[in-house]
Amino acid sequence: MPVTLRGSAIFVGALFISISAEAGIFGDAPDVVICPLESTVNREAGHVVFYIDGTEDDTPFYKPLGNNPVQLSVNDNGTLDTRIPSCAGKSLDELRQGGLAFDFN
Structure with a gap:
């Protein structure tokens, strides 16, 4: 029985890794901004x-690490709504291209 569970765990782990390598935690949205x-x-x-x-x-929708009270949300037109000028009005794709948005994989 332990061999079957180990084999299943390896299969599930490999499946998760292959899925996460193609996308972020929640689909196409970056995991970190x-x-x-x-x-x-x-x-x-x-x-x-x-x-x-x-x-x-x-x-x-995103939350900041730590106790920073700043918020980050995505508008209907795909741009970011935040008080931080370096990110305000930019798209997630722009941030990805600039190395400021990425996925855990």
């Missing part, structure tokens, strides 16, 4: 890292 921050009087330059938290009606 990074928005650079410029320095201001109140903070140093840095980045806010967002992870995909789910989708609603095929629209991804």
